[in-house]
Each structure stands twice: as structure tokens, then as C-alpha cells.
Amino acid sequence: MKILTAAQTRQLDQATIREQHLLSVELMERAAAAFIQWFSSYFTPAEAGETLIICGPGNNGGDGLAIARLLLQRGYAVRVSLLPAEKQSSDWQHNRKHLPAAVPVANLSPQHLPAIAEGALVIDALFGTGLSRPLDGLAAAVVQHLNDAGAHVVAVDIPSGLFADAPQPDDSPVVRAQHTVGFGLPKLAFLLPQNAEFVGEWHVENIGLSTGFIAEAATPWHYTDAAAVAGQLPPRPKFSHKGTFGHTLLLAGSRGKMGAAVLSAGACLRGGVGLLTAHIPGCGYDIFQISQPEAMCLTDKQADFISELPDLKPYQAVGIGPGLGQEAASLAVLRKLLQAAAQPLEKTGQPLPLVIDADALNLLGSHRALLKQLPENAVLTPHPKEFERLTEPARDDYHRLELLRDFAQQHKCLMVLKGAYTCLATPTGELHFNSTGNAGMATGGSGDVLTGLLLALRAHAQLPPVEAVRLGVYAHGRAGDMAAALTGQAGLVAGDIVRHIGPALAEL
Numbered sequence: 001m002k003i004l005t006a007a008q009t010r011q012l013d014q015a016t017i018r019e020q021h022l023l024s025v026e027l028m029e030r031a032a033a034a035f036i037q038w039f040s041s042y043f044t045p046a047e048a049g050e051t052l053i054i055c056g057p058g059n060n061g062g063d064g065l066a067i068a069r070l071l072l073q074r075g076y077a078v079r080v081s082l083l084p085a086e087k088q089s090s091d092w093q094h095n096r097k098h099l100p101a102a103v104p105v106a107n108l109s110p111q112h113l114p115a116i117a118e119g120a121l122v123i124d125a126l127f128g129t130g131l132s133r134p135l136d137g138l139a140a141a142v143v144q145h146l147n148d149a150g151a152h153v154v155a156v157d158i159p160s161g162l163f164a165d166a167p168q169p170d171d172s173p174v175v176r177a178q179h180t181v182g183f184g185l186p187k188l189a190f191l192l193p194q195n196a197e198f199v200g201e202w203h204v205e206n207i208g209l210s211t212g213f214i215a216e217a218a219t220p221w222h223y224t225d226a227a228a229v230a231g232q233l234p235p236r237p238k239f240s241h242k243g244t245f246g247h248t249l250l251l252a253g254s255r256g257k258m259g260a261a262v263l264s265a266g267a268c269l270r271g272g273v274g275l276l277t278a279h280i281p282g283c284g285y286d287i288f289q290i291s292q293p294e295a296m297c298l299t300d301k302q303a304d305f306i307s308e309l310p311d312l313k314p315y316q317a318v319g320i321g322p323g324l325g326q327e328a329a330s331l332a333v334l335r336k337l338l339q340a341a342a343q344p345l346e347k348t349g350q351p352l353p354l355v356i357d358a359d360a361l362n363l364l365g366s367h368r369a370l371l372k373q374l375p376e377n378a379v380l381t382p383h384p385k386e387f388e389r390l391t392e393p394a395r396d397d398y399h400r401l402e403l404l405r406d407f408a409q410q411h412k413c414l415m416v417l418k419g420a421y422t423c424l425a426t427p428t429g430e431l432h433f434n435s436t437g438n439a440g441m442a443t444g445g446s447g448d449v450l451t452g453l454l455l456a457l458r459a460h461a462q463l464p465p466v467e468a469v470r471l472g473v474y475a476h477g478r479a480g481d482m483a484a485a486l487t488g489q490a491g492l493v494a495g496d497i498v499r500h501i502g503p504a505l506a507e508l
């Protein structure tokens with residue numbers, strides 16, 4: 001699914017109106033009806049109580065007026081507050097005219113801010129994607145009043161005061177919604193941690209917007225939902241054998257962190273790899289062999305950390321980092337690996353696929369000259385702190401995305417910035433936000449599991465690099481969601497994700 005800018009969203013509305021021979025007010029009616037559909041499935045009239053709808057002067061306010069009419073028809077008690085303005089949009093005027101007299105309407109003024117009881121339901125239709133500057137004056141006072149009242153807010157399209165695709169100044173007020181009901185496509189603003197307190201839970205309702213316009217629209221931003229990855233995992237041919245799905249090497253573990261190697265190896269095996277060899281420090285031999293009997297194991301001459309790079313000839317992809325530690329000898333191994341991986345493989349003509357995580361990323365961060373040696377399409381999987389060590393502190397989440405995109409383009413690598421809505425940046429500058437996963441995955445080892453799964457998929461001969469990683473990130477989150485359905489989020493541990501990789505991949 002694509003994510004568009006606010007400007008493109010306006011063009012999309014216009015294109016839909018043109019193509020489908022609609023009046024703009026008919027599209028507004030669709031949006032209002034879609035909102036009602038969601039709203040009425042969530043709140044009965046009794047639960048909603050008397051619902052206040054705060055309307056601005058543009059089409060977002062027009063939506064609010066149409067919503068007021070439709071809610072009244074469905075037996076909800078509603079009242080409306082209007083933000084005075086010099087001019088209202090024509091669709092606003094249409095819906096104002098058609099608002100039944102039974103709905104109480106008040107004009108907002110600094111002296112007349114509506115009484116809002118704590119927990120009362122309020123629909124925020126002040127401003128939508130037409131917001132052109134931060135809120136000030138009366139609009140800002142209304143938003144502040146709403147936030148201070150502790151109302152239960154449902155925002156129409158986007159919380160008022162929030163830009164759809166850019167940061168707003170720290171001191172400009174934004175509605176804190178519990179729910180945001182958008183139309184057509186998700187907005188970039190919904191996916192960023194800094195906006196979570198405003199957006200709440202978001203939902204996107206289909207209002208039949210032009211699929212042709214969306215298909216043509218140029219955007220770097222994409223949202224990986226089930227449809228985006230469906231059918232992408234090639235079926236396993238009947239006469240396949242363990243050589244068909246690649247042989248991977250995993251360099252992981254150190255004393256006290258063998259679990260990272262075990263989890264990562266488990267995920268790689270569940271990810272469908274043909275063969276896995278792990279190179280681990282001597283101290284981990286029994287732990288590893290007992291817990292992952294399906295994997296082969298090479299032990300380092302060092303007992304506590306990795307100091308040797310095995311011959312890479314047998315392998316179609318190499319993962320390094322989980323539980324590695326940051327010993328100088330392990331840095332030397334990373335250095336050798338980067339040099340060796342740059343040589344094109346005989347079979348594919350491409351550099352050896354690498355997945356680089358955790359301490360291997362930290363080593364890159366403290367020895368940045370090594371970044372120049374990253375082979376093309378290497379996969380790096382930093383969480384925000386690891387990413388900061390590779391680059392610089394970000395001013396905000398939008399800036400972090402810029403840094404991520406620049407990094408992937410400059411080093412021709414695939415950057416997986418982990419967290420809620422994990423973002424994959426590609427060498428061509430695309431950003432893919434993942435839709436699966438849950439806060440239960442914020443637990444030690446979840447990232448190690450992702451590394452193993454990505455390693456398996458990067459060894460898959462039929463999966464191009466970007467598809468492999470996008471698929472892996474999606475399946476990892478989906479496995480986490482399946483696990484959490486059984487354990488609850490608090491009870492989820494990384495091993496539960498490993499156990500659900502199979503079912504998650506099977507769904508695809």
C-alpha cells in the first residue's frame with residue numbers, strides 16, 4: 001500500500017471526483033458514511049452519550065457536519081461546535097444547510113468553549129490534511145481546552161494540528177485522540193513514535209478512491225500489509241532437497257550470550273533454510289548442539305568470543321552479530337568478512353548476502369571506515385540506538401527517516417530500522433513500513449530472531465533482496481502477533497516468535 005503526501009491526498013480526492021463523475025460533496029458523504037460505519041461498530045448510542053462534534057471551516061469540518069447528520073439519523077445524541085472563520089468551503093456550506101435543526105449548534109469563541117466532562121466522547125473535525133500552518137489563536141485554545149478536559153476523542157482523518165507528512169513545532173497544540181479514522185490510505189504521521197500520543201489507535205476506511213491515481217503516484221513511502229507480501233514466498237518444489245534452499249553461516253554468541261546464537265539459529269531453521277552452520281565460541285558448544293540439533297556447529301579456538309572466520313565457500317548467505325560482543329578479535333573477523341563478501345559469488349555474480357546485527361553494528365559504528373566496505377545489498381538491522389551509533393542523533397522521527405534513507409542510498413544497503421512499524425530503507429530510496437508486530441516483542445532476543453529469519457530468506461535463490469527482507473520483517477511481526485494471541489503481550493518471549501515463524505510463513 002502506498003503512503004501519499006498531504007498534497008497528493010488532495011490530488012487523489014480530485015482525481016476520484018473526476019474519474020467517477022462525482023460531486024465533491026458526494027465524496028464527502030462517502031467519507032462521513034465510512035466514518036459512521038466505524039463509529040457505530042465501536043460505540044452504541046448509549047455508550048456514546050451526547051457526542052460533541054467540533055468542526056473547522058474546511059472540508060474536515062464539512063465531514064464533521066455530515067457525520068453529525070448521519071449520527072442523528074442513527075439515533076445518537078449529538079451537538080456541534082463551530083470554529084468561526086471568514087470563509088467556509090462550499091461542501092461545508094452544503095452540509096451546514098442540511099444539518100437538521102434538532103442538532104444544537106454553538107459558535108466557538110474564547111469566552112464560549114464548550115463544557116466537556118472527563119471521558120466524554122468528542123469527534124474532532126477541526127482540521128484535516130488542509131492544515132497549512134501550526135494552530136494558533138482560537139483554534140489552538142480549543143485544542144488545548146479539549147486536551148485539558150480529558151475527553152475521549154475520535155479524530156476525523158487526522159488529529160487536528162498534526163501535519164500528515166512533516167513535523168510540527170514542539171509548542172504547537174495537537175489534539176490527543178484515542179482513535180483516528182482516516183480515509184483510503186494511512187498517513188506517514190500515523191507511523192511515527194513521536195505522534196503516538198496524538199493519533200492513538202488508527203483505522204483506515206475504504207472510500208473508493210481512484211486506484212489509477214494511486215498506482216501512478218510517485219512516493220518513497222510504502223506500507224507492507226498482508227496484500228503486499230501475499231504469494232511472494234515461492235512454493236517448495238516437490239523434488240527440492242536441502243541444497244535447494246541454501247546453506248547459511250551464522251557468526252554469533254559469546255560467553256553469557258549464547259542464547260542470542262540459539263534464538264537466531266532457530267529462526268533461521270524455521271525460516272526454511274536448507275542447511276545452517278553456526279560458528280560460535282568454544283564455551284557454547286554443548287549449549288548450541290543440544291538446543292539446535294538441526295544446525296551444524298563450528299567452534300572458535302577462543303572459549304569466550306569469536307576470533308576466526310571460517311572458509312566462506314560453502315555458504316550462500318552469512319549472518320553476524322547476535323550476542324557477538326565487541327572484542328578486538330571479533331572486529332577483525334567482521335573486517336575479514338566484509339572484505340571476503342565483496343567478491344562476487346560464482347553462481348550469482350552478486351556479493352555474498354550479509355545480515356549484520358547487534359554488536360556487529362556497534363563495531364561498525366565505532367569503526368565507521370568499515371562502512372565503505374559494505375557489500376551491495378548487505379542487510380543491517382539496527383534499533384534506533386544502534387542506528388544512532390552508525391550515524392548521528394536524529395532531531396525527530398522524520399529526520400531519522402531521512403538519515404535512514406540517505407544511509408541506505410549511500411552504502412547501497414538495506415536498512416531495517418526496528419521498532420513498531422519497522423522501516424526498511426532500500427538502496428533506491430524506498431521506505432517500507434511494516435504493519436505486523438506488537439509491543440510484546442519488546443523483549444530481549446526478538447531482534448536475534450529477526451536476524452536468523454532474514455538470513456534464511458537472503459539465502460533463498462528465488463527471492464530478490466528487497467522482497468526477501470520485506471517478507472522477513474512482515475513474517476517476524478506476524479509470528480509475534482500469533483504468539484501474543486496465545487501468551488499475551490507481557491508473557492511473550494523471543495522463543496515464542498521462533499515457534500510461530502512456520503505458521504506465519506505458511507499464511508503467505
Ligand SMILES: NC(=O)C1=CN([C@@H]2O[C@H](COP(=O)(O)OP(=O)(O)OC[C@H]3O[C@@H](n4cnc5c(N)ncnc54)[C@H](O)[C@@H]3O)[C@@H](O)[C@H]2O)[C@@H](O)CC1
Binds near residue numbers: 014126128130158183
Ligand atoms: N471532497 C474532498 O476532497 C474530501 C475531503 N475530505 C476531508 O477534507 C479534509 C481536507 O479538507 P480541506 O482541504 O478543506 O482542509 P481542512 O478542513 O483541513 O482545512 C482547511 C482550511 O483551514 C485553513 N487552515 C489551514 N491551516 C490552518 C490553521 N493553522 N489555522 C487556521 N486555519 C487554517 C485553510 O486555509 C482552509 O481554509 C480531509 O482531511 C478530509 O477530512 C473528505 O471529506 C474526503 C473527501
Ligand SMILES: Nc1ncnc2c1ncn2[C@@H]1O[C@H](COP(=O)(O)OP(=O)(O)O)[C@@H](O)[C@H]1O
Binds near residue numbers: 437
Ligand atoms: N512495540 C513494538 N511493536 C512491534 N514490534 C516491536 C516492538 N518492540 C520491538 N519490536 C520488534 O522486536 C524486535 C526487537 O529487536 P531488538 O531491539 O534488536 O531486540 P534484541 O536486541 O533484544 O533482540 C524488532 O524486530 C522490533 O521491530
Ligand SMILES: [K+]
Binds near residue numbers: 126128
Ligand atoms: K481532524
